Amino acid sequence: MRKEFAVIGLGRFGGSICQELHKEGMEVLAIDRDEDRVNQFKHIASHAVIADSTDETTLKELGIKNIDHVIVAIGDNIQASILTTVVLVELGVKKITVKAQNDYHAKILDKIGAHQVVHPERDMGRRIAHSIISNNIVDYLELSDEHSIVEVKAGKKMIGKSIIDLDIRAKYGCTVVAIKQGSHINVSPTPNDILTERDILIVVGADKDIARFERQLVIDD
Template sequence: MLAVDQDGEKVNRYSQFATHAVVANAINENHLKDLGLKNVDLAIVSFGGNIEASILTTLLLKDLGVKQVWVKALSENNQKVLEKIGADRVIHPEREMAKRIAHHVTSDKIIDFIELSKNHSIAEIISTKKVTDKTLKELNVSANYGCTIIGIQRGEQFIVSPSAEEIICLMTFSSC
């Protein structure tokens, strides 16, 4: 992984997470060419609030032949522009976090929530007395709740694809 920033302090911090970290101006075509980015499979562009820099860098990376360019957007209008110029994926981290927080606020039973698409999501929820001491078969989760249980956390143990005979326990600090 290559991290590029024109701020030397940031590059120094990134160096522990990246294979290579260099000080360069990502909106300077010559700097990008010198980095040999045509061999890069994926570039992630994140300039904070500077959409102009994001647009220019995205254009330059696509022109240099980078296969996939993912870009942070601040608004729907930013997204439209970035998609028109060739961004392969546009990310809205603030919007994604707002959705996750909204689910926490609306239910005290939701521990975590990840939206996969408009119709699919993954939620980590706390079991309630209503479902405690019943098997997944008895609960008939798919028919009654319109969802699929993909895992159960029991203390340190995580059960992937639990069987229909798995019993739901009330979530406590001790295991059942």
């Protein structure tokens, strides 16, 4: 059974979510105050409507409380984002994900009952920062405020050595959860696996431990 989604706010963030959900064959209700934006998504979303999401009556008429997951992607209008979230919570929407502009906004969203708060600009900034530190850092994803997962190419200091030789868990407090080589992914690497220059390690750990791991093993001198 396909889930039904609603995306409120059709800027770059909300618009990209709409497009990806559509590609995955999901039912998507797209909502924005701006007529031009709504028109852009008429042929992408299942339904695209011009509406004020802070108006409880309007959202009720759209049947929003029957939607499985509502994403509030309102851009720079923090007040509208907060008011919309309050209305969704009061209507009993099952899952509410909201884009936060800053940490203060995120704290308010948490307190009023948003189920998930995302920081796309902040998270993208962190990913880019890690990727420009070294060509060996492929990707970086925050799991929580203190833990992350990183994809790294095997650096010169790692090639020809096994995981146990490098003693990654004991020395750096990180865990190698998988090793990618082309399209093949080894999801249960053994301590004796020898690393090659084609290997990409998927490593999870506390941010401070990952930073130390990157500095000492990943970034080539």
